[in-house]
Amino acid sequence: MLAASRKDLLLERLRRDGRVVAKEIAAELGISEDSVRRDLRELDAAGLAVRVYGGALPASPAVADYATRTRVAPESKHRVAQAAAALVEPGATIVLDGGTTTLAMVDALPRSLPCTIITHSPTVAAALLSHQADVFLIGGQLFKHSAVACGAAAVEAANRVSADLFFLGVTGVHAAAGLTTGDADEAAMKRTLASRAAETYALASEEKVGAASRFTVLSLDAVAGVVTDVVGDDPALRAISDLGVRIVAA
Template identity: 65%
Template sequence: MLAAERRDHLLDLLVREGKIVAKDVAVDLGISEDSVRRDLRDLAAEGLCQRVYGGALPISPATVDYAARKTVTPDGKRKVAAAAVALVRAGSALVLDGGTTALAVAHALPQDLDCTVITHSPTIAGALLDHPRAELFLLGGRIFKHSAVACGAAAVEAAQNISADLCLLGVTGVHPEAGLTTGDAEEAAMKRALAARAADTYILASSEKIGAASRFRVLPWEDIAGLITDVDPRHPVVEQLTARGVEVLAAD
């Protein structure tokens, strides 16, 4: 099999099965695992897959820059935001992550809702400036421009001094095996710091993140209260997560 044919075969496996297991591909094609790993390195270098131990997973389109992410599944993000807002109670304190889905949550918060919003995103804070009944707390630190959020030691330290009833957290990948992931190590650490200060953490995950993976794990499944997604409940990834006890809230 030519290199181009192997490449097409690997990409087809990602679409059909949601993962590539290097040793299985080597056996099926009658080639060495080293050859498969070289092919996967090439695909990963082109941004076409996320390499993991033993193979590869689909890469998340949510790792593109902030401006580009605004055009990715906007309807799905609005649906996820609407379902997330239903969890916010009057008088409660909410930790709201950065990113485009969180921005949709900020826009969806009812104008008459009396609440406290804690965020490390200047974009989120700006979106809520005209919200008459939302008390705003902005956590500062080095701005990670890719997601327009504060990260780093100063931001993590600031997060350790707050408490909230609910945390709505964004990720770039939701995969049964790779878990909840994002593309930057410091951003992943900041997300963990935020989630640790809330009684309940729900993950905001529009359809493009389901079944995808990024490099850095954010949280284990047991540390979240649930996942909010617009994906059909019969989606294979959703069914696997439900089977392992993860609460999945459908965003219609």
């Protein structure tokens, strides 16, 4: 089998099974594991897979730059945002992560809702100008790819706040890989924010469920639930639910 055909097969298995194991593919095709690993390295370099020990996972399309992400699955993000906003009670203190789904949450939150919102996203903060909510903006070095503040100064500021809920944006939600994103510093900032809230909910529009990115944010058992509009019989979502993770249907 030619390399191009092998890669097509690997991508099909990633879509179907949510992962590939190099040893199993090599045995099935009668080729060396080195050949399979080489194919997976090339798929990883092309942004089509994420290599892990022993094989690979589907790569998330949500690692694109901020402007591009605004055009990815907007209707799905709107549904997730509506369901997440319904979890916010009057008087609550919440942390909104950066990203296009949390920005959609701003539109979903009633403008007259009395609450306190903490965010490290200047985009989210600016969108809240017409809301009654008290808004606290965490500063630091601006990570332009995701339009959020990260780095030591942002982490230090985040460690001084406390909240009832944290709405976490990620690029991948996978039963094996957990909650992932594409940048190490951003992942660290998200973990810090999660540690400052009583409960964390991960926001997962359709393109993120069953996908993975390079850096782990949290394990699935570290969140109170995953808010998603993916239907319950989806194999990737079912694998997550089978772990005991609460699914908040959007």
